[in-house]
Amino acid sequence: DARVTQTPRHKVTEMGQEVTMRCQPILGHNTVFWYRQTMMQGLELLAYFRNRAPLDDSGMPKDRFSAEMPDATLATLKIQPSEPRDSAVYFCASGSTGGAENTEAFFGQGTRLTVV
Amino acid sequence: AQSVTQLDSQVPVFEEAPVELRCNYSSSVSVYLFWYVQYPNQGLQLLLKYLSGSTLVKGINGFEAEFNKSQTSFHLRKPSVHISDTAEYFCAVSEPLRGTSYGKLTFGQGTILTVHP
Numbered sequence A: 001d002a003r004v005t006q007t008p009r010h011k012v013t014e015m016g017q018e019v020t021m022r023c024q025p026i027l028g029h030n031t032v033f034w035y036r037q038t039m040m041q042g043l044e045l046l047a048y049f050r051n052r053a054p055l056d057d058s059g060m061p062k063d064r065f066s067a068e069m070p071d072a073t074l075a076t077l078k079i080q081p082s083e084p085r086d087s088a089v090y091f092c093a094s095g096s097t098g099g100a101e102n103t104e105a106f107f108g109q110g111t112r113l114t115v116v
Numbered sequence B: 001a002q003s004v005t006q007l008d009s010q011v012p013v014f015e016e017a018p019v020e021l022r023c024n025y026s027s028s029v030s031v032y033l034f035w036y037v038q039y040p041n042q043g044l045q046l047l048l049k050y051l052s053g054s055t056l057v058k059g060i061n062g063f064e065a066e067f068n069k070s071q072t073s074f075h076l077r078k079p080s081v082h083i084s085d086t087a088e089y090f091c092a093v094s095e096p097l098r099g100t101s102y103g104k105l106t107f108g109q110g111t112i113l114t115v116h117p
Helices: none
Strands: A005-007 A008-011 A019-025 A031-038 A044-051 A054-055 A065-071 A074-079 A088-096 A113-116 B003-006 B010-014 B019-021 B023-026 B032-038 B044-050 B056-057 B064-068 B073-078 B087-094 B111-117
Touching: A005 A031, A005 A088, A008 A019, A008 B044, A031 A074, A044 A065, A044 A074, A065 B044, A074 A088, A074 B064, A113 B087, B003 B087, B010 B019, B019 B111, B023 B032, B032 B064, B032 B073, B044 B064, B073 B087
Parallel strands: A008 A113, B010 B111
Antiparallel strands: A005 A019, A019 A074, A031 A044, A031 A088, A044 A054, A065 A074, A088 A113, B003 B023, B019 B073, B023 B073, B032 B044, B032 B087, B056 B064, B064 B073, B087 B111
């Protein structure tokens, strides 16, 4: 069945290292969202894309985070250099614009990042 | 700007009892409203949504919610809960912007529902 796939599911890394998280949206979906979940801040929108173009990345720390969509089947979220405060679960979600039936964002299972 | 307040961080309840999880929102424009459920170590799954029309919305797993515009609330209810309903529940809002999907969400802080036998 159609689902959003995120890899890796878990990542432990040392402070200062580069981290890349990947997301495969549901085939045919043209919008992709990145969310971060922490105990303190809850679920926050980091960035989102429509038709592979970034529409809003105001929720993302610009100095160390970057998000891209190299093609329609892959979205990446990169942190360089990583810091302990980046430890969180990162969710990708995809959806489709237009049409009354396209009224839901589908979430992946998340990447749990631990920076030590 | 929008905000969502889930009034209870934790709700313990016994199996087969009714439950209500409360959600209030603040927005200067009309919004769409959603409830998501998150099971441990899982992503978020949509329970139900209000876009327009009838203010009583029925979702999956026997849940329903009522949109109250005057009170800016969207409380989630279930008449009889099961052990398997134990999870964290998130209320969320989005703006009905033209040309965008319904994934640009502002979430509440979540309510942990624990169903005891």
